[in-house]
């Protein structure tokens with residue numbers, strides 16, 4: 001087959017452009033990304049070999065091999081993982097499948113077009129760019145790969161000029177070898193950063209990839225002064241060059257170490273390395289439990305919510321290990337869905353290594369661990385809310401939606417338990433100083449005559465503040481929750497009430513204010529309604545089917561009319577949300 005030239009998909013080009021023009025100044029992380037891909041590929045080979053031993057062709061010494069070459073200005077990363085065939089090369093390397101990345105690029109483009117100042121670094125932190133990060137340091141990248149179980153090997157090459165080539169080649173061992181032809185800033189003694197320097201590579205592996213569970217090896221060159229027969233260095237002798245293969249990473253799982261011995265940076269690097277995070281996590285949980293079921297869990301709340309957190313293609317779940325041996329990625333059966341943003345792993349000797357996904361779901365051990373983790377996480381969040389409001393609000397702004405959806409979904413799972421667990425963790429924007437408040441805070445400062453928790457729904461604060469209904473409440477100094485996200489109202493409607501105070505939309509029926517003044521007004525209104533019965537009837541007839549009823553209202557101050565929802569029916573904004581869903 002002749003060499004084929006392919007064009008990168010438009011989004012890939014865009015991403016490559018961003019990479020080359022170096023939005024991310026931390027170039028060295030490319031090595032972490034390529035090592036993590038190699039490790040993923042070995043995981044896959046290992047996993048498939050469990051059911052198909054022949055796949056390994058007798059080579060089960062999994063390893064990643066690095067070759068920095070000063071002469072050719074290249075750095076090579078090889079693995080004996082699963083490898084790729086031609087289709088996979090095109091699919092996985094030439095196109096961006098991840099919707100999160102696409103969403104990111106679109107957002108970036110929009111922001112730039114509208115002239116917003118964009119913090120690239122901040123934004124790129126929200127998604128992983130993986131393989132493409134190689135182009136931050138490369139003039140050219142060459143991949144030679146052979147898929148396990150197949151004979152034909154393939155060579156892929158690109159200078160990031162919008163195209164890449166693919167051609168047939170030969171490769172004896174299965175797996176992938178990636179050769180980076182380093183740009184002049186990144187190779188040689190005069191370079192800004194020299195990625196052909198063995199000491200540099202060694203320190204990067206230690207920094208970013210120490211816990212990778214396969215050996216990362218490198219030919220290490222040393223110089224030694226020759227010794228005489230007594231083992232003493234010979235004076236004035238020329239140093240001898242020696243080469244030895246060294247394993248650079250400790251492979252010691254971080255979570256097995258003592259908490260007291262682990263520095264914050266080590267945790268941070270671990271999560272970035274293991275879970276493809278670009279930023280230090282917001283919060284780390286490291287727990288060991290011993291009892292009927294023993295386990296160690298190392299979990300984190302990431303710094304930012306991924307773009308696709310609420311989309312179909314987002315795969316929640318934790319990694320599972322048994323006695324430090326990897327069982328599976330993305331186990332969904334541990335944590336409830338409203339904690340889908342948590343990343344991390346659980347290692348338990350009580351889990352069986354060869355368990356199928358189906359059996360795992362029913363595993364009692366898994367349920368016990370899951371429940372304990374859930375409880376710990378919620379407790380920690382509760383503590384944060386009390387002790388560090390600013391941090392909690394940061395968390396809330398990223399992941400609050402998950403908890404609100406959790407409350408709403410509990411309606412279907414029939415779990416009032418979930419509602420109870422989550423209700424004190426919810427925050428809503430309030431008319432009170434325009435701040436986020438908890439339901440408890442709201443209820444605690446309610447005047448005694450107030451029997452309900454009032455809320456208003458709209459796209460933004462201004463719209464709510466201009467609602468005619470707000471006038472009365474503002475005059476009376478009654479606090480109103482501003483629900484700006486459609487899920488907010490679903491959440492409150494599912495809760496129904498908090499501390500026996502029902503939620504009440506201000507655009508629904510009677511406001512039902514029970515103070516003396518309101519009682520007075522109510523009486524007056526009823527009389528007015530009676531006196532003006534004919535007028536109301538006429539208006540209703542004129543409007544026909546468009547309205548259910550026309551009433552004299554006491555809730556207006558300066559506006560002449562307002563639309564309200566029926567007492568029993570859905571509120572106006574829920575109607576809107578329903579009709580949005582239908583479309």
Ligand code: ADP
Nearest residue numbers: 037038041081083084092093129130131132176
């Ligand atoms: P991610 O690792 O998040 O999937 P990357 O951009 O790092 O994204 O890699 C894209 C894809 O390319 C991987 O999902 C994998 O299918 C493939 N790939 C990359 N490196 C290797 C490798 N060394 N061996 C096999 N497949 C690889």
Ligand code: MG
Nearest residue numbers: 036037130131
């Ligand atoms: Mg990757």
